[in-house]
Amino acid sequence: MKELKVGLLGVGTVGGGTYAVLTRNQTEIARRIAGNIRIVQVADRNLALAEQVTGGQVALTEDAFAVVNNPEIDVVVELIGGYTVAKELVLTAIANGKHVVTANKALLAVHGNEIFKAAADKGVIVAFEAAVAGGIPIIKALREGLSANKIEWVAGIINGTTNFILTEMRDKGLAFVDVLKEAQRLGYAEADPTFDVEGIDAAHKLTLMASIAFGMPVQFEQAYTEGITKLTTKDIQYAEELGYRVKLLGISKKTSEGVELRVHPTLIPEKRLVANVDGAMNAVVVKGDAVGPTLYYGAGAGAEPTASAVVADLVDIARLQGTKPEQRVAYLGYQLDQQQTLPILPIAEVHSAYYLRLRATDKPGVMAAITKILADMQISIDAMLQKEPAEGESEADIVILTHTTQEKTMDAAIKHIELLPAIAGQVTKIRMETLSR
Amino acid sequence: MKELKVGLLGVGTVGGGTYAVLTRNQTEIARRIAGNIRIVQVADRNLALAEQVTGGQVALTEDAFAVVNNPEIDVVVELIGGYTVAKELVLTAIANGKHVVTANKALLAVHGNEIFKAAADKGVIVAFEAAVAGGIPIIKALREGLSANKIEWVAGIINGTTNFILTEMRDKGLAFVDVLKEAQRLGYAEADPTFDVEGIDAAHKLTLMASIAFGMPVQFEQAYTEGITKLTTKDIQYAEELGYRVKLLGISKKTSEGVELRVHPTLIPEKRLVANVDGAMNAVVVKGDAVGPTLYYGAGAGAEPTASAVVADLVDIARLQGTKPEQRVAYLGYQLDQQQTLPILPIAEVHSAYYLRLRATDKPGVMAAITKILADMQISIDAMLQKEPAEGESEADIVILTHTTQEKTMDAAIKHIELLPAIAGQVTKIRMETLSR
Numbered sequence: 092m093k094e095l096k097v098g099l100l101g102v103g104t105v106g107g108g109t110y111a112v113l114t115r116n117q118t119e120i121a122r123r124i125a126g127n128i129r130i131v132q133v134a135d136r137n138l139a140l141a142e143q144v145t146g147g148q149v150a151l152t153e154d155a156f157a158v159v160n161n162p163e164i165d166v167v168v169e170l171i172g173g174y175t176v177a178k179e180l181v182l183t184a185i186a187n188g189k190h191v192v193t194a195n196k197a198l199l200a201v202h203g204n205e206i207f208k209a210a211a212d213k214g215v216i217v218a219f220e221a222a223v224a225g226g227i228p229i230i231k232a233l234r235e236g237l238s239a240n241k242i243e244w245v246a247g248i249i250n251g252t253t254n255f256i257l258t259e260m261r262d263k264g265l266a267f268v269d270v271l272k273e274a275q276r277l278g279y280a281e282a283d284p285t286f287d288v289e290g291i292d293a294a295h296k297l298t299l300m301a302s303i304a305f306g307m308p309v310q311f312e313q314a315y316t317e318g319i320t321k322l323t324t325k326d327i328q329y330a331e332e333l334g335y336r337v338k339l340l341g342i343s344k345k346t347s348e349g350v351e352l353r354v355h356p357t358l359i360p361e362k363r364l365v366a367n368v369d370g371a372m373n374a375v376v377v378k379g380d381a382v383g384p385t386l387y388y389g390a391g392a393g394a395e396p397t398a399s400a401v402v403a404d405l406v407d408i409a410r411l412q413g414t415k416p417e418q419r420v421a422y423l424g425y426q427l428d429q430q431q432t433l434p435i436l437p438i439a440e441v442h443s444a445y446y447l448r449l450r451a452t453d454k455p456g457v458m459a460a461i462t463k464i465l466a467d468m469q470i471s472i473d474a475m476l477q478k479e480p481a482e483g484e485s486e487a488d489i490v491i492l493t494h495t496t497q498e499k500t501m502d503a504a505i506k507h508i509e510l511l512p513a514i515a516g517q518v519t520k521i522r523m524e525t526l527s528r
Numbered sequence: 529m530k531e532l533k534v535g536l537l538g539v540g541t542v543g544g545g546t547y548a549v550l551t552r553n554q555t556e557i558a559r560r561i562a563g564n565i566r567i568v569q570v571a572d573r574n575l576a577l578a579e580q581v582t583g584g585q586v587a588l589t590e591d592a593f594a595v596v597n598n599p600e601i602d603v604v605v606e607l608i609g610g611y612t613v614a615k616e617l618v619l620t621a622i623a624n625g626k627h628v629v630t631a632n633k634a635l636l637a638v639h640g641n642e643i644f645k646a647a648a649d650k651g652v653i654v655a656f657e658a659a660v661a662g663g664i665p666i667i668k669a670l671r672e673g674l675s676a677n678k679i680e681w682v683a684g685i686i687n688g689t690t691n692f693i694l695t696e697m698r699d700k701g702l703a704f705v706d707v708l709k710e711a712q713r714l715g716y717a718e719a720d721p722t723f724d725v726e727g728i729d730a731a732h733k734l735t736l737m738a739s740i741a742f743g744m745p746v747q748f749e750q751a752y753t754e755g756i757t758k759l760t761t762k763d764i765q766y767a768e769e770l771g772y773r774v775k776l777l778g779i780s781k782k783t784s785e786g787v788e789l790r791v792h793p794t795l796i797p798e799k800r801l802v803a804n805v806d807g808a809m810n811a812v813v814v815k816g817d818a819v820g821p822t823l824y825y826g827a828g829a830g831a832e833p834t835a836s837a838v839v840a841d842l843v844d845i846a847r848l849q850g851t852k853p854e855q856r857v858a859y860l861g862y863q864l865d866q867q868q869t870l871p872i873l874p875i876a877e878v879h880s881a882y883y884l885r886l887r888a889t890d891k892p893g894v895m896a897a898i899t900k901i902l903a904d905m906q907i908s909i910d911a912m913l914q915k916e917p918a919e920g921e922s923e924a925d926i927v928i929l930t931h932t933t934q935e936k937t938m939d940a941a942i943k944h945i946e947l948l949p950a951i952a953g954q955v956t957k958i959r960m961e962t963l964s965r
Contacts, residue, residue, distance in 0.1 A: 113676075410857065
C-alpha cells in the first residue's frame with residue numbers, strides 16, 4: 092500500500108484533534124492497514140495556530156486552495172465548515188481527483204446531492220462519518236452494519252449542546268435562558284446558539300441519516316425543525332412525574348404515506364436507554380426490520396471524538412486506494428442511480444402521541460368540556476395529571492397525555508380547547524414517542 | 529458487479545433467518561450494492577426442514593462438503609456450529625478459494641489463528657460479524673469505526689440468556705435455578721445451559737473482541753471464566769440498595785502489565801447505560817483513547833437479528849469481490865503479521881473493586897476486626913451496609929464495597945476474615961467496575 096497523503100483544511104478544534112490523533116496513534120494505524128497516513132500540508136488563516144498545532148512538522152499555507160490544488164495530495168480533509176468557501180473547496184478537490192473527508196453536515200445536508208454527483212463523476216470518495224454524532228460510527232452502522240435491513244426509523248439525540256441544556260434544566264430546575272448562559276460560559280454553546288437550540292444542526296444530521304436509511308437524496312429544506320427555546324422546567328417536571336424524559340430528538344420514519352423528517356422536543360419513556368443519555372452525549376436508535384432496535388452512544392462533539400471519526404474515514408480511504416467505485420460503499424448507502432425521491436410528510440400529516448399542558452379555572456365542567464372535545468376528534472387519553480391551584484391562584488395546570496393521532500387533528504382540538512372560557516392562554520403541546528416498535 | 533453465489537450450511541434458527549432476510553430484502557440490498565446475492569445451494573441433515581425454509585427454490589443437499597466443494601459457489605455461510613465438522617468445512621472452503629461467513633464464535637475463539645492464517649494464504653475473506661453480539665455491528669465498529677483509536681478496554685453484556693436470567697432474578701426476586709427453568713421453558717436457555725450460564729459463550733465472544741481491540745492473536749484458553757450459577761437474589765438486592773446492578777460482563781483491558789480477559793458477574797453503577805440493558809438484549813462498551821466511551825446496543829441473538837449480521841457480511845463480500853487482500857479490513861483488525869502476543873493476566877493479578885458479603889455474629893468488635901484486616905492489607909472501604917439479624921437469628925449480613933485492589937490481596941484478606949470466629953461460612957465476593965474511565 093502506498094502512503095496516503097493528506098491535506099488538512101482548518102486546524103481549529105477538530106483539525107487540531109485530527110492532527111493529534113493521527114500523530115499519536117500512527118503506530119496502531121499503520122499496524123491495522125499495513126500502510127501509512129501522512130498529513131503533508133495544512134491550511135489555516137491563522138498560521139500561528141497551524142504552526143502551534145503541527146509543531147513545524149508540516150508545510151503550512153494560509154490558502155486552502157493551494158492544498159486542494161496540490162498535485163501531491165491524495166485526500167483533502169475539510170474542517171472549515173459553512174456552505175460557501177467549503178463548498179468551493181470540496182468541489183475543487185473533487186474536480187482535481189482527490190478524495191474528500193469532511194465533518195461538514197450543513198454542507199452535505201444542503202448541497203450533498205450536487206457534491207456526491209460530482210464525486211461519482213470523478214470516481215472519488217467523499218467520507219463524512221464525523222458529520223453525524225461525532226465519534227459514534229453511526230454512518231458506518233447505517234451504510235454497512237445494517238445493510239441487510241429495511242430501515243423503519245431512526246431517532247437520535249444528535250446535538251450535544253441542547254442535550255446538555257436539557258439535562259441541566261432537569262437536574263437543577265433552571266430555566267432555559269439561565270442554562271444557556273452557563274453553557275456559553277463553559278464553551279458548550281456558541282455565542283450565537285441559534286443553529287443548536289433551534290434544532291437546525293440536528294436537522295442537518297438527521298437529513299443525512301434519513302437519506303442513508305431510506306435510499307433517498309438529501310432533502311434538508313423539507314425537514315420540520317423545532318428547537319428547545321420555549322421549553323419550560325415545568326413541562327420537564329410534569330413529564331418526569333408521568334415517567335418521561337424530554338429530549339430534543341431527530342426522528343425520521345418511513346410510512347406508507349411518506350417519510351417523516353422532524354426535529355423537536357420529545358417525551359420518551361424513562362425506561363428507554365436513549366431517555367437516559369445525559370449531558371453533552373449523543374445516541375442514535377435505528378430500527379431495522381431484521382435486527383430490531385439498535386442503539387449507538389458516545390461523544391457527539393469535541394476535538395478528539397470527532398477526530399476519531401475523521402481519521403477512521405482516512406483509514407478506510409487508505410485501504411481502498413486503487414479500488415473501483417463499485418467496490419466501495421455508496422455515498423449515501425444506496426447507489427446514486429438507485430435513490431428514490433420519497434415525499435417528506437408535512438408536520439401536519441405526521442402521526443404522534445402528545446403531551447398537552449393547559450391552564451384552567453378550577454370550576455366544575457372544565458374537565459368534561461376538554462375531554463368531550465378530544466373524544467369528538469377521536470383522540471384517546473392515555474394519562475392525565477391535574478394539579479391543585481397554587482396558593483392564592485384560581486387557575487391550575489392540567490396535563491394530558493394522548494394516544495397517537497394526526498398532528499392536524501391535534502391542532503384542531505387544541506384550537507377548540509383554547510376557545511373554552513375556562514382555559515387561560517395557550518395550550519402547550521409536546522410530541523411523544525415510545526420508540527418501542 | 530457479478531452476482532455473489534452463496535452456499536448455506538445449516539438452516540436452523542440463524543440459517544432460516546438468513547434465507548428469509550436475503551429473500552425479503554433482496555431489492556434493498558441490490559439497490560445498495562448494485563449487484564445481487566443469491567443462495568445457490570443449501571446443506572442440512574434435515575432435508576425436510578431445508579425444503580420448508582427454501583420453498584424448493586434452491587438446490588438442497590444433506591452433504592455440507594458438497595457445498596464447500598461446489599465450484600459454482602463464491603462464499604460459504606457456516607451456521608452449523610461446534611469445533612469439529614465446522615472447522616473442517618471452513619478450512620475446506622478456504623482451501624477451495626471461497627470466502628467464508630460464520631456465526632461460530634466457539635470455532636474462531638479456539639481455532640481462529642489457524643483459520644485466519646489459512647484464509648490469508650488463500651487471499652479469501654473470513655467474516656464473522658454474527659459471531660459477537662448478534663445483530664449489533666460491533667465487529668465493524670471495533671475493526672473500522674474506531675480504527676483511529678488505541679482501544680483501552682472493552683466491556684459487554686454479550687450473552688442474552690444470562691442477562692435474561694439476571695433481569696428476571698432482579699425483577700421477580702426469584703432464585704437462579706427457578707429462573708433457569710423458566711428460561712428453558714421459553715426457549716431462552718438450552719437444555720444443557722452450561723456454555724451460557726458458566727460464561728463460556730461470553731468468553732468466546734470476548735476473546736474475539738479483545739484480539740481486535742489490542743491487535744493480538746486469539747487466546748481463549750487464557751480467559752478467566754466465572755458464571756452466574758452461584759449468584760443469589762440476596763446479593764442482587766443488596767447491590768441494588770447500594771446503587772448497583774449485577775451483570776455478567778465480559779471485560780478486556782490493556783494494562784501496563786498485560787491484558788485482562790475475564791468474564792464474571794459484575795456490579796455496575798446503576799447510572800451507567802449498560803447497567804440498564806435488560807432481558808435478552810446485548811450491549812458492548814468500548815473505550816478508545818480519542819473517542820472516549822462508546823456503547824453499542826441491540827439484540828444479541830435470535831433468527832433475524834443474527835441473520836442481519838450474516839447478510840451484512842455477505843453485502844461487504846459482494847462489494848469487495850475483485851479487491852486485493854490489502855484493500856480489505858484485516859481479519860482481526862490488525863494485519864496478521866502485525867499482531868503482538870500480549871500476556872494475559874491471571875485473575876490473581878487483576879485489579880478490581882469488590883463487593884463482599886459476610887455473615888457475622890452480632891457482637892461487639894466484629895466490625896473492628898474486619899476493618900482492621902482490610903486496613904492492614906491497604907484495602908480501602910468505599911461503602912458498607914450492615915443488616916439487622918433476621919427475627920430469631922443471631923447472625924447478620926454485612927456488605928462491604930471496597931476500592932480497587934489486586935485480586936490476590938483481596939483473596940488473602942478474605943481468607944483472614946473467614947478465620948475470624950465471629951464470621952460464619954464463606955465470604956461472597958463479586959467484582960465491581962465503574963466503567964467510567
